[in-house]
Amino acid sequence: xxxxxxxxxxxxxxxxxxxxxxxxxxxxxxxxxxxxxxxxxxxxxxxxxxxxxxxxxxxxxxxxxxxxxxxxxxxxxxxxxxxxxxxxxxxxxxxxxxxxxxxxxxxxxxxxxxxxxxxxxxxxxxxxxxxxxxxxxxxxxxxxxxxxxxxxxxxxxxxxxxxxxxxxxxxxxxxxxxxxxxxxxxxxxxxxxxxxxxxxxxxxxxxxxxxxxxxxxxxxxxxxxxxx
Ligand code: HEC
Ligand code: HEC
Numbered sequence: 001x002x003x004x005x006x007x008x009x010x011x012x013x014x015x016x017x018x019x020x021x022x023x024x025x026x027x028x029x030x031x032x033x034x035x036x037x038x039x040x041x042x043x044x045x046x047x048x049x050x051x052x053x054x055x056x057x058x059x060x061x062x063x064x065x066x067x068x069x070x071x072x073x074x075x076x077x078x079x080x081x082x083x084x085x086x087x088x089x090x091x092x093x094x095x096x097x098x099x100x101x102x103x104x105x106x107x108x109x110x111x112x113x114x115x116x117x118x119x120x121x122x123x124x125x126x127x128x129x130x131x132x133x134x135x136x137x138x139x140x141x142x143x144x145x146x147x148x149x150x151x152x153x154x155x156x157x158x159x160x161x162x163x164x165x166x167x168x169x170x171x172x173x174x175x176x177x178x179x180x181x182x183x184x185x186x187x188x189x190x191x192x193x194x195x196x197x198x199x200x201x202x203x204x205x206x207x208x209x210x211x212x213x214x215x216x217x218x219x220x221x222x223x224x225x226x227x228x
Pocket of ligand 2: 158162163164165166167168175176177179180183184185187188189190199200201202205208220
């Protein structure tokens with residue numbers, strides 16, 4: 001670890017820890033410390049697999065949370081909101097997140113330091129953790145969204161851009177409709193578990209959760225409600 005990016009980062013970590021020790025209830029998790037539910041630096045989320053836990057450690061050690069927030073939304077110092085940012089939604093296994101993290105974004109008013117020493121494994125774990133936080137956050141956001149949906153728009157999305165009809169046949173639609181919004185957002189197979197390699201369908205659902213908007217989900221849920 002060397003270079004100005006690294007020095008800047010250590011300064012940031014020191015500041016973050018200083019702030020953490022000032023608060024009474026706010027406990028700042030030290031890098032490498034095991035996450036417990038409610039821990040501040042995980043946004044209250046305990047990662048369910050070893051890979052995600054390794055990713056969380058890279059995230060905290062690199063102080064990503066200091067600028068992007070523990071749940072990716074509390075963007076500080078002009079940092080991007082990684083929960084809604086389009087680029088993160090397009091990333092596959094760190095192919096975009098890794099390039100940005102390694103290079104940094106030095107020419108902005110508030111720079112993002114470069115994390116050039118990250119290994120391919122660390123980038124893969126880090127990206128997996130960022131995607132996990134993003135999916136958890138967007139799941140909560142879509143569940144909390146209660147404005148009435150538009151069934152006609154939902155049908156168009158189901159048969160078009162959502163790609164749902166490619167995998168869910170007409171006969172299948174009724175059982176899918178009964179499953180409800182929570183299962184639609186995150187089917188059982190799309191929830192990360194140790195020793196589970198998600199199916200192509202589950203991966204497609206994880207990607208949809210990171211790209212479809214709360215309104216699109218509400219429209220599809222409303223459309224499916226008309227099929228029951
Ligand atoms: C010192 C603050 C800081 C730290 C630490 C930091 N970032 Fe950033 N990050 C930024 C800023 C500022 C931007 C640019 C925001 C913009 O373009 O609007 C950014 C942008 C990004 C983007 C690109 C978003 C886009 O669509 O252009 C990604 C991805 C990202 N950061 C990931 C990370 C990861 C992963 C880490 C930890 C390894 C990290 N950042 C650490 C400040 C930071
Ligand atoms: C690439 C194929 C694919 C696409 C695209 C897809 N799904 Fe699925 N879907 C699946 C598979 C496979 C499962 C079962 C996943 C599991 O739990 O293992 C599933 C599960 C579901 C479930 C839960 C069913 C249950 O009984 O738990 C709902 C609801 C659902 N999908 C709706 C949708 C909607 C709405 C879209 C479009 C926005 C969509 N799917 C897009 C393959 C797909």
